Amino acid sequence: MNTQEVSASVPAEPTRLNKVLKLRILKPADDRTWGNLGALLREVRYRVYRLANLYLSEMYLGFHRHRTGDAPGWQKPNVSELNKRLLEMLGQETQKPASIRRLGASGGALFSCVTDALSQNKLRALTARTKWIDVLKGKSSLPTFRLNMAVPVRADKSQHRRLVRQPDGSVTLDLMLCPKPHPRVLLATQKIGDGAAAVLDRLLNNPSQCLDGYRQRSFEIKEDARTRKWWLYVSYDFPKAPSANLCTDIVVGVDLGFSTPIYAAISNGHARLGHRAFAALAARIRSLQRQTLVRRRSIQSGGRASVSAETARSGHGVTRKLLPTQRLQGRIDDAYTTLNHQLSRAVVDFARNHGAGVIQMENLDGLKERLSGTFLGQRWRYHQLQQFLKYKAEEVGIEVRQVSPRMTSRRCSACGHIHESFDRAARDRGADGGFKARFVCSNPKCGHTADPDYNAARNLATLDIERIIREQCVTQGISCRSLETDDDSTDPPHTVG
Ligand SMILES: [Zn+2]
Known part of the structure; x- marks a missing residue:
């Protein structure tokens, strides 16, 4: 072929x-009060909600009539007609005419500026014919708007x-x-x-x-x-920034680190990003974490630190004792957010400087244990990093893909051999003291040795890595169960959603 x-x-x-x-x-920035503005917003929202659902049921009826042959053509409901009808309906049921009169003076229940915005955004999204055929066939239910909907x-x-x-x-x-x-x-x-x-x-x-x-x-x-x-x-x-100088064959792989937050490598060379790049912030986060830990232990044992620093009083209330640790936790979260901004910026700059058009990172959906022990440690932080990375990459025309992390830390990035027994988590668990085992390829023809983080990042920086690993597993007779992925080998890697 x-x-x-x-x-x-x-x-x-x-x-x-x-x-x-x-x-x-x-x-409010005019002479309204919040009470006044809030009442207006809620009233408009209620009417938008009623009108949108009225539109949906009319649409369903019209489409049904058309499909059963009762009506020759299918016409979408007329929003301003419905708006007039809604005014009549509201007039029959309203409990508080005073607050409504100000709104419903222009022929319908809602002003044309609102109905225009509604039909341009929300209602237009619902007019796909295929969607309505599915509703008629019972494949999907009739969509409805909730009261707490967004008002256009x-x-x-x-x-x-x-x-x-x-x-x-x-x-x-x-x-x-x-x-x-x-x-x-x-x-x-x-x-x-x-x-x-x-x-x-x-x-x-x-x-x-x-x-x-x-x-x-x-x-x-x-x-x-x-x-x-x-x-x-x-x-x-x-x-969208012109991506002429970026090449989609050049890939940056981003791996989660244990002692360092992330590790990045590029597919067409030996450039890497890690260890030293984020040392200052990583140290600050560790220090905050240690402080929290000390404080928590002290509270449990009722020691000095259970005295609130601000008031120098030792209360019995849980709130007073826990407040300082919560505050520390808030600072840790803030530090992680700052770190994620720096990490994403650094990775995107790294990719751009090397002309890479694609960034690949691990898809951790459904992998609970994978994050434990890593520097980021928690799911939301990794998710946040993905989001930051995605929007910063998009701005410069770089695509972010999620790939399965299976075996990426066990594959030799030089010869492709997979070392099933190599356990990255166990290797790094005691790594705080500086000890770090190297990745050594036992393939006699290869013998490649590398920093294990770099080796894994290098694997992630390989186009089609999921397919390559799957095929290598077959070659080496490693059971598909240990891969735990579906066998749909034609699936392209997902783009971060
Ligand atoms: Zn090797």
Whole structure:
């Protein structure tokens, strides 16, 4: 088979990428009170919820009639007609006309700016014909909206209805949910992460919505059911960086480290990233962890450290005793987040500097034990690292793939031989003192020795590594059960979702 002619019709890559920025609504920025604004938001949400579900049931009926031959064509429901009908329905059932009158004055239950935004975002997503055929066949149930749904807010062409930086530096948005004056809200921008702050700056620095910058596309607001805080979701897009100088045959492999947070290697050379690159932060995290441990032990034994440092009083309450450790835990979590930002930035820069178009990392779904003992240690931290890495990589046009970690630390990266008995976790468990066994290939023709982290990272930096390992296992007679993956060897590696 001639494999060189296969890649004839590759679909055009998207030139822009879409993402969402989440910002908390801090307070009203006009003369409204929170009570007033909250009532308005909840009322609009209730009506959006009613209208959206009305639309869905109408859509179902119409489609059913069309399929059974009762109606010649299938027409999607008319949103503004439904909006008028909803007003009548609300009029018959409403309990509090005073708060509603202000809203329902323009012919329907909702203002056209809201129905426009609704039909542009949420309802349009539901109009796929195949989806409705599945509903009719009973393959999937009729979708419904929940009361606590996200409310679409129209993003007007006028820049006044987009995110705006005020002279005092605060960021506001006029919510197009009712007639002028639109409620203006102040957004919480003080404690957002570095990544979000950078995105926000780019959005605000492009007031004319130029195509070569970051553009605000649409907004949604949603109330957090637990904290009762309202959040704004900003959908934005930005141009995908040209990836001309990146090659998808060059791969960076990222392996989880034990004494060092991560280890990265490149497929076309001997460059590596690890050990020293993140030493300072790693040391800080270890120190915080030690402090927490000492404090916890001391609390258990009722020693000095159970006295709250702030008040110098020794309370009997659990809260007073645990508060300092919780605070320490918060600092550890913050340090890990900072670390993940640094790690992801370093890996992406490393890949870019070497012209790599692909980053491969371990897919740890369903592998509980895999993280124990690693520096990151907990699932959410690895997940966070993946997320950071993914968005930073996407910005420069690098693809992030998840591959199965099976045998990646036991395969010799030089000759491909798999050493079943090599146990990385056991090797590193006592490694804090500096002892570290080397990976030694016992294949007599090879004899390759390497730092085991580098060896594993090098394996992860191999294209098609899952298939290669599977085939090697067959060759060596290693049972498929020890691989524990499905046998679907044609599956391409997953992209991080
Ligand atoms: Zn070897």
